Each structure stands twice: as C-alpha cells, then as structure tokens.
Amino acid sequence: xxxxxxxxxxxxxxxxxxxxxxxxxxxxxxFKVNASAPSLKRKQVWTLEQDPQDPQVVYLRSHLGRYLxxxxxxxxxxxxxxxxxxxxxxxxxQSDGRWALQSEPYLRLFGGSxxxxxxxxxxxxxxxxxxxxxxxxxQANLLSVARKRYAHLSxxxxxxxxxxxxPWGVAALLTLVYLEGKYRxxxxxxxxxxxxxxxxAESGRGTGYTxxxxxxxxxxxxxxxxxxxxxxxxxxxxxxxxxxxxxxxxFDLEExxxxxxxxxxxxxxxxxxxxxxxxxxxxxxTDLETFQMEIDKESRKCLFRTNEGKYWALVAHxxxxxxATERSANTMFAVEWMGRRxxxxxxxxxxxxxxxxxxxxxxxxxxGEDEKLILKLINRPMLILRGLNGFIxxxxxxxxxxxxxxxxxIFTLHFSDGAYHIKGEGGRFWYVNSSxxxxxxxxxxxxxxxxxxxxxxxxxxxKNGRYLRGQGGMLKGDGVTPDSSALWEY
Numbered sequence: 451x452x453x454x455x456x457x458x459x460x461x462x463x464x465x466x467x468x469x470x471x472x473x474x475x476x477x478x479x480x481f482k483v484n485a486s487a488p489s490l491k492r493k494q495v496w497t498l499e500q501d502p503q504d505p506q507v508v509y510l511r512s513h514l515g516r517y518l519x520x521x522x523x524x525x526x527x528x529x530x531x532x533x534x535x536x537x538x539x540x541x542x543x544q545s546d547g548r549w550a551l552q553s554e555p556y557l558r559l560f561g562g563s564x565x566x567x568x569x570x571x572x573x574x575x576x577x578x579x580x581x582x583x584x585x586x587x588x589q590a591n592l593l594s595v596a597r598k599r600y601a602h603l604s605x606x607x608x609x610x611x612x613x614x615x616x617p618w619g620v621a622a623l624l625t626l627v628y629l630e631g632k633y634r635x636x637x638x639x640x641x642x643x644x645x646x647x648x649x650x651a652e653s654g655r656g657t658g659y660t661x662x663x664x665x666x667x668x669x670x671x672x673x674x675x676x677x678x679x680x681x682x683x684x685x686x687x688x689x690x691x692x693x694x695x696x697x698x699x700x701f702d703l704e705e706x707x708x709x710x711x712x713x714x715x716x717x718x719x720x721x722x723x724x725x726x727x728x729x730x731x732x733x734x735x736t737d738l739e740t741f742q743m744e745i746d747k748e749s750r751k752c753l754f755r756t757n758e759g760k761y762w763a764l765v766a767h768x769x770x771x772x773x774a775t776e777r778s779a780n781t782m783f784a785v786e787w788m789g790r791r792x793x794x795x796x797x798x799x800x801x802x803x804x805x806x807x808x809x810x811x812x813x814x815x816x817x818g819e820d821e822k823l824i825l826k827l828i829n830r831p832m833l834i835l836r837g838l839n840g841f842i843x844x845x846x847x848x849x850x851x852x853x854x855x856x857x858x859x860i861f862t863l864h865f866s867d868g869a870y871h872i873k874g875e876g877g878r879f880w881y882v883n884s885s886x887x888x889x890x891x892x893x894x895x896x897x898x899x900x901x902x903x904x905x906x907x908x909x910x911x912x913k914n915g916r917y918l919r920g921q922g923g924m925l926k927g928d929g930v931t932p933d934s935s936a937l938w939e940y
Contacts, residue, residue: 460586460703462498465490467581470563476512481529484565489856491840495585505665507538507554520553524570547660548579581631582661587836587939588626591617594680595667595700601687603637609647612685618737618757620829623706632658638831645672647688662695667702669695708743708902711735713824714804722756726771731808745905751782764796768813787901790868791822824868833861836939837920844875849891853920871895882912882927907937
C-alpha cells in the first residue's frame with residue numbers, strides 16, 4: 451500500500467463550461483444557477499461526490515454546500531442541503547472529453563445558456579455538453595490505481611516512471627497545466643509529457659490530454675484517442691493501445707505535502723543516516739536528509755515524516771528518534787517562525803537543540819543559537835499560489851500582481867540562507883514597493899520568508915516584516931497578521 455501518511459485522493463473539484471464558454475454558477479441569492487460567468491472563481495466551483503451504492507451515480511455540490519437537482523419537469527435548482535433522488539446524475543463522457551449530464555431518475559439531459567438552464571432535453575446537442583476545468587491546486591502527486599505506485603521524473607531515462615512506493619522529493623511533483631480545454635503534465639524541470647513517453651521543453655499537439663472520469667478516478671486521453679498508462683517494468687508513462695480506459699489507465703491525484711531539509715547551527719544537515727536517532731551530521735541533501743512536513747489540522751502542530759514512513763518522536767530524556775509509525779502527542783512539534791530561522795518545541799515543552807555530537811534533543815528552555823534551524827522547502831521549484839479569491843498572476847498592464855485570477859502564472863523559487871527569492875516573467879524578481887504593493891520587475895532579489903501555518907497553506911512575509919495578502923484583487927505586502935487573506939495554497 452502507498453505509505454504517504456495522510457494522503458488520500460483529492461476531492462475532485464471543477465468548473466463546468468457550456469457551449470458558449472460560460473461557467474455553471476451557483477448564486478447565493480435564492481440558490482439559483484446560471485451559466486453566465488466568463489471565468490472560474492469560487493461560485494463556479496463544483497465538487498463531485500459519488501453514490502456509495504452505485505458508483506455510476508454522481509452528485510454535484512456547489513460552493514454553498516447545496517446540491518444540483520432537477521425535477522420531472524426539467525426545472526433545475528441548487529438548494530437541496532442533502533442528497534435526494536432529484537440530485538442523482540449520470541455522466542456521459544464524449545469523445546472530445548466533454549460531459550453530458552443526465553438526470554438519473556428522469557433520463558433527461560442538462561443544458562442551456564445564461565439564465566435559461568433546464569434538464570429536459572432527450573438528445574445530446576451542443577447545448578447539453580460541458581467542458582471540465584479542474585479547480586484543484588494544479589500541483590500534485592500522481593498514483594497509478596493498478597500498480598499502486600507513484601509517478602516521478604526519471605531524468606537519466608528522460609521519462610516519467612511509475613515505480614515509487616512513496617512520492618518522495620522534487621521528482622514526484624507534477625504540475626497540471628490547463629490550456630485550451632486540455633491538460634499538460636509538467637515535470638519539476640519544466641518539461642511536458644508527450645504521448646510517446648518522451649519529455650519535451652515545448653508544448654505541442656502530443657502533450658495535450660482530455661480528462662475523463664471513471665468510478666471517481668482520472669484517465670488522460672491523448673490526441674489520438676488513446677490513454678496514458680504505465681508501461682514495462684519501470685512503469686514508463688505513455689499512451690498505450692487502449693481506446694477505452696481500464697484499471698491500468700486510471701489514476702488518483704494526491705496532495706503533495708511540503709518536503710524539507712533542515713540545517714542545524716553546526717552547518718550540517720539533519721539526517722536519519724545513522725538509523726534511529728536523528729543527528730545533524732551530514733554534508734549532502736539526499737532522501738535520508740529529506741523530511742515530509744504534515745501539519746495537523748486541529749492543533750496546527752507539525753509532524754516530520756521520513757522516507758521510510760516513520761515519524762520523529764520525543765522519547766525518554768528529551769531524545770528525538772524516528773521510531774513512531776502512528777501520530778501521537780509525542781510526534782507533534784510546535785514551530786516558531788523567526789524569519790530566516792525556525793525553532794521546534796516538543797510535547798515536553800522544551801526546544802530541540804543540537805548537541806556537540808550533532809544529536810538532536812528537546813532539552814532547552816529558551817531559544818539560543820543551538821536551537822535555531824534553517825528549514826528549506828525542496829519540492830516547489832515551481833511556485834503556484836492560490837488565495838481566497840483566486841490565483842496570483844502578473845497584471846496585464848503594470849508591474850504589479852493580481853491575486854484573484856482564475857488562471858495561474860508559474861513562478862520560480864530560489865532558496866537563500868533561510869529566505870526565498872521569487873522570480874517571474876523575464877527573470878525579474880518580486881519585491882514590495884514603498885506603497886505596500888508587490889511588484890514583479892525587480893532586477894535584484896528581495897528576501898521573503900515562508901511560514902507553514904496550516905495544512906496545505908503558507909504565509910509569506912516580506913523583508914518589511916509584513917505578510918503578503920490579497921486585497922481588492924491585488925497582491926499587497928502590508929498584512930499585520932496571517933489572517934485568511936494572507937494564507938496561500940501552494
């Protein structure tokens with residue numbers, strides 16, 4: 451079984467685009483639905499839920515937590531708080547990847563435009579077809595359902611191989627790029643997967659895939675109507691011969707947790723190379739010096755997981771060992787963020803310090819130099835940020851950044867002694883100007899510090915000590931506290 455800790459398949463969330471390129475929208479007023487929006491924002495996001503008894507039947511839940519429903523006369527509403535008979539739909543996937551949605555009890559088809567939506571058509575026309583635009587954060591791990599193995603970049607072989615028991619390190623990160631109704635799979639070194647299994651720096655016809663859903667799993671269909679699947683002993687990801695998806699062609703997307711390396715005050719990396727005890731005694735960054743950070747949703751404390759699936763744990767006399775396989779109070783650490791450095795407090799209330807021999811122990815009452823660590827995020831060389839109101843994107847006509855877009859720009863992340871430099875278009879850097887706006891045309895890099903405050907979200911601090919937040923559609927660097935406007939999916 452995959453051993454990636456808290457990982458389970460991401461809930462499938464998406465926008466539905468009609469034949470007029472407008473998104474299905476759930477309005478708060480009167481729980482009405484229309485197809486009027488030109489872009490994918492919060493009101494246009496739908497969550498797919500499967501019926502536990504009949505996997506062919508799906509329910510569509512709006513951002514308000516209400517379910518799409520159709521009565522026998524084809525009248526469409528979205529106010530049901532629970533699933534009832536009228537909320538049951540079937541998906542008929544078409545050859546171009548679009549969906550026709552059919553009411554399961556009444557066998558009529560859902561479609562229309564703007565305020566004129568109904569579920570009464572008996573045959574599929576253009577008006578009953580919906581394109582699917584995923585609304586998930588586009589960076590994830592990819593799990594083969596049949597092989598129970600994860601995809602990762604194999605740079606020596608120039609391919610994506612599906613042969614890892616756990617998604618470890620930067621190579622396991624894949625980015626889904628949505629372009630003209632199709633998806634591209636982008637590796638951590640910015641190459642695209644071609645349907646013949648090769649990787650290309652350029653996006654072309656052979657790199658575009660339509661997404662299909664089967665029993666809640668994803669299938670990727672190429673331009674020839676064939677499906678991606680793992681092939682051969684290393685599971686090379688490429689299109690096979692199948693023109694219908696079977697188990698071999700099905701995948702889950704899973705959340706990509708932050709993975710980090712830690713450097714102690716002695717200038718050495720924290721490692722599990724010496725097996726059970728954790729020591730800062732290594733010069734190199736390998737899988738044995740890489741730890742997965744899992745933020746507990748309730749306490750917001752942090753767990754550190756090794757590539758063998760073990761957690762850091764507090765043991766007798768303040769020792770820190772990788773002996774735990776289950777979460778408990780002793781595996782949770784409070785992180786104190788201090789700009790370029792962090793300190794970790796164990797469940798005994800003591801701070802972790804680095805002893806003279808490099809061993810880590812939770813024995814300190816206060817933070818001095820020996821308690822400070824440098825924490826470096828290694829599995830986000832490409833950074834995509836999404837806030838409450840949308841993605842961060844270059845503003846079309848100025849050097850500022852928008853924070854409410856339905857499309858995203860990909861930024862490059864560079865690490866510098868506990869801080870990060872964020873690079874955008876044309877190799878220019880982010881900085882906060884004197885008005886508190888975040889700009890993207892800096893010739894020299896500015897320092898930003900990251901704080902992993904919630905499960906799946908970070909806060910970013912500028913060198914002025916203020917947090918980056920979305921306000922009025924713009925990205926500003928003037929937040930005093932890391933409230934919801936200053937937390938970013940990454």
